[in-house]
Amino acid sequence: MTATAAPAVLDRDGLNALVAALVAQGRTVIGPTVRDGAVGLAELASADELPYGWGVELDAGRYRLVRREDGAAFAHSAGPQSWKSYLHPSRERLWSADRTSEAEIAYTAHEPEAPSYAFLGVRPCDLRAIAIQDRVLTGGRYADDGYGKRRRTALLIAAECTEPGATCFCVSTGGGPSADPGYDLALTEIVDEEGHRFLVRVGSDEGAELLERTPHRTADPVTQQTARAAVDAARDRMGRALPPVDLRSLMGASLDAERWDDVAARCLTCGNCTMVCPTCFCTTTEEITDLTGDHTERWQRWDSCFDLDFSYLHGGPVRSSARSRYRQWLTHKLSTWHDQFGTTGCVGCGRCVTWCPAGIDITEEVAALDAERAALGTETD
Amino acid sequence: MTAVPVPHRVVARRPETADTVTLHLEPVGAALPDFAPGQFAMVHSFGRGEIPVSVSSVQATGGLAHTIRSVGAVSDGLCAMRVGDVVGLRGPYGNTWELERAYGCDVLVVAGGIGLAPLRPLILSALAEPAAYRRVSVLVGARTPGDVIGRQEIDGWPTAFTGVTVDQPGADWRRDVGVVTQLLGRAPFEPDGTWAFVCGPEPMIRATARELAERGVPRDRIRVSLERNMRCATGHCGHCQLGPLLLCQVGPVANWAQAEPLLSVREL
Ligand SMILES: Cc1cc2nc3c(=O)[nH]c(=O)nc-3n(C[C@H](O)[C@H](O)[C@H](O)COP(=O)(O)OP(=O)(O)OC[C@H]3O[C@@H](n4cnc5c(N)ncnc54)[C@H](O)[C@@H]3O)c2cc1C
Numbered sequence A: 001m002t003a004t005a006a007p008a009v010l011d012r013d014g015l016n017a018l019v020a021a022l023v024a025q026g027r028t029v030i031g032p033t034v035r036d037g038a039v040g041l042a043e044l045a046s047a048d049e050l051p052y053g054w055g056v057e058l059d060a061g062r063y064r065l066v067r068r069e070d071g072a073a074f075a076h077s078a079g080p081q082s083w084k085s086y087l088h089p090s091r092e093r094l095w096s097a098d099r100t101s102e103a104e105i106a107y108t109a110h111e112p113e114a115p116s117y118a119f120l121g122v123r124p125c126d127l128r129a130i131a132i133q134d135r136v137l138t139g140g141r142y143a144d145d146g147y148g149k150r151r152r153t154a155l156l157i158a159a160e161c162t163e164p165g166a167t168c169f170c171v172s173t174g175g176g177p178s179a180d181p182g183y184d185l186a187l188t189e190i191v192d193e194e195g196h197r198f199l200v201r202v203g204s205d206e207g208a209e210l211l212e213r214t215p216h217r218t219a220d221p222v223t224q225q226t227a228r229a230a231v232d233a234a235r236d237r238m239g240r241a242l243p244p245v246d247l248r249s250l251m252g253a254s255l256d257a258e259r260w261d262d263v264a265a266r267c268l269t270c271g272n273c274t275m276v277c278p279t280c281f282c283t284t285t286e287e288i289t290d291l292t293g294d295h296t297e298r299w300q301r302w303d304s305c306f307d308l309d310f311s312y313l314h315g316g317p318v319r320s321s322a323r324s325r326y327r328q329w330l331t332h333k334l335s336t337w338h339d340q341f342g343t344t345g346c347v348g349c350g351r352c353v354t355w356c357p358a359g360i361d362i363t364e365e366v367a368a369l370d371a372e373r374a375a376l377g378t379e380t381d
Numbered sequence B: 001m002t003a004v005p006v007p008h009r010v011v012a013r014r015p016e017t018a019d020t021v022t023l024h025l026e027p028v029g030a031a032l033p034d035f036a037p038g039q040f041a042m043v044h045s046f047g048r049g050e051i052p053v054s055v056s057s058v059q060a061t062g063g064l065a066h067t068i069r070s071v072g073a074v075s076d077g078l079c080a081m082r083v084g085d086v087v088g089l090r091g092p093y094g095n096t097w098e099l100e101r102a103y104g105c106d107v108l109v110v111a112g113g114i115g116l117a118p119l120r121p122l123i124l125s126a127l128a129e130p131a132a133y134r135r136v137s138v139l140v141g142a143r144t145p146g147d148v149i150g151r152q153e154i155d156g157w158p159t160a161f162t163g164v165t166v167d168q169p170g171a172d173w174r175r176d177v178g179v180v181t182q183l184l185g186r187a188p189f190e191p192d193g194t195w196a197f198v199c200g201p202e203p204m205i206r207a208t209a210r211e212l213a214e215r216g217v218p219r220d221r222i223r224v225s226l227e228r229n230m231r232c233a234t235g236h237c238g239h240c241q242l243g244p245l246l247l248c249q250v251g252p253v254a255n256w257a258q259a260e261p262l263l264s265v266r267e268l
């Protein structure tokens, strides 16, 4: 019915009222806030905790908070955490088992923990990342129930980008600074002589109802045009880009590339890139037994293909060299993800570039692989 | 629902070799859906963990058997099970050998070591329908005579040809010595009318499938069962990747046309 509701405008008080309405509904509101020298994600009691007046300076292996004169709340790009910390948490109990007598074992399923989340300030890249994890974790033959349950109840309030960071390259992965469908509400922040305000577009009935309950005014054409222009301008100001080639065929042709040795000499195989990546989904399981030995629990936790145990088979790991593990990561992101899930595994958020302690830059590595392929091509011509 | 293991009781236990045991299991309560040859279960050993294990026998009663080689914490725990003990099973997972596609053709089964276990129910199905398949041959390779699983049973199978070869023969070994591929020349099969089913250590799979292809068996009729680390079996943990393949979902059985280029890349 109302998913086509007209765009609205909220001021800062309006945004406060929106968050208050969510809290009153019993929702756990998660949003960006300044923490430990970065814009992290945390539970918000009020919209005042948003990072008003903070921006970020990013580069490969570098992240710094900077003050902004304009007081904007969403002028930062993707921070160290992503929404997967909430939807696909780093640790989760799957089931437990009890030895009820000498020869009997009872298995118990656990109801997944699923607070009713509202995510405020989801960047367009992260909105795509959530859609990708939806496919991975709930789109196949089996569904991850915990993820599915948290996801179904989560309300997504996107914040479009007008200040892309220096490590952002969403446009070259097929996305962009404007929000694709999938949000309940999408905000575009504007700070100009008309004041500090947020254009709000409605993406779902639930979003419409929430807006209904929040004091707002209907968007005027000037605000709408200003917002569009700012997002369009951001599209042309991306900090980085992947080379405009068919990445699947590039990866397929590069399995024996020399560049892997070059990057392996720099890569610490720490797995930071997979931890910060909003699409990386891999997990392992562990068995935790209590002191009596009669109760055991099966826990799932995040894992990384950079870990040696990841590919362990009786006798040793399949991927023991750093070369093969970096190649698994990059090839999975840009190529085999398509085979497995029908989509790319990279949304260009730039986190892996920013948070790599060695400053390894995915866009630079892909460009180098492309150059190596081109050089081989000319040799054989 | 998150799949939770279903309790199964060990109703019989048969040692196969010094480090391998076959456990016959019956559901304690509700049974799992039927397993087909080639599929596997996630088998839980209480307090130790869960590992993927193929079915080595499937019965109409919901009972099944696993043949397990003890190589680490979980498999040790399973091999040490006694009759009456309970294990937890999730499954069935993975694809099947698709023996039915070999209708009217020669069936060539090549196993290395414990690799005979997942092939056993396929062999029994093929032999149970002599009219459906032309000639069924079984070639088995193992390290030593003591590593051949199901030795008595093997010789009772009414195949067109059965060969057993070992790398290190003992004093009283009267059969073949050397790699399993050397038996290929003695098995009766029409290469372009043959389906081959291969399981064993990866180097053995590679050598066998390559030789079969050289002898003219079409690559897409050479089925190999592949092994990768598996934590979930439901397509969510990412561990079982072999390039584009999530082996717990589209495997463990793959055809050689698809597997060869992947297994040719080092450390993929
Ligand atoms: C589809 C499939 C079918 C299998 N069928 C059989 C069978 O019929 N009989 C049999 O004896 N073995 C089979 N295996 C191998 C068996 O799963 C491993 O031997 C077992 O996982 C080893 O675990 P562990 O804890 O005893 O050893 P450890 O070496 O201590 O293993 C530690 C962990 O690594 C992982 N791991 C280690 N080796 C393997 C491996 N080879 N495959 C997958 N994960 C591994 C396991 O998750 C394990 O918990 C099969 C493997 C797969 C993938």
Ligand code: SF4
Binding pocket: A273, A276, A277, A278, A279, A280, A333, A345, A346, A347, A348, A349, A350, A351, A352, A353, A362
């Ligand atoms: S691979 Fe890097 S840029 Fe791409 S989605 Fe993951 S963290 Fe973001």
Ligand code: SF4
Binding pocket: A274, A279, A280, A281, A282, A303, A304, A305, A306, A328, A329, A330, A332, A333, B238
């Ligand atoms: S890149 Fe590595 S950690 Fe990330 S999803 Fe792929 S295999 Fe898993």
Ligand code: FES
Binding pocket: B229, B230, B231, B232, B233, B234, B235, B236, B237, B238, B239, B240, B241, B246, B247, B248, B249
């Ligand atoms: S075993 Fe987890 S994805 Fe295949």
